[in-house]
Amino acid sequence: MIELIWHGRAVKGLRKLPKQDEVLVREKTNALKSYPNLESLDVKKLTDQNGLYRLRVGNYRVLFEIKSGKTVIIEIQQILRRTSSTY
Known part of the structure; x- marks a missing residue:
């Protein structure tokens, strides 16, 4: 069984997105429930962050x-808009 848990700052970040982007981010994060088959999603383990992964959704990054x-618990920690200083 796979469970998605949204942290407070991730929910706050999601609410700040334009509605169209919010729907897309929700769809992609729900697709994480297909774990461990994440090949079809753009998921990458972050090298300097201990145990964090990122999911790329357009100009946004879901950590x-x-x-x-x-x-299996997948904790959605943060949603960031991709800029030159995101990581």
Whole structure:
């Protein structure tokens, strides 16, 4: 079983997006439930961040952490607009 958990700042970031982008980000994050088959999504492990991954959705980056166990928990941590200083 896979569970998505949204942190407060991720929810806040999602609400600030234009409606069209918000819908797209929600669709892509819900697709994370196909874990461990994430090849079709643009997911990359961040090198300097301990255990964080990023999902690319247009100009936005969704940062999340995967916690394995009996129930795989994917914690959506933050949504950032891609700029030259995002990472």
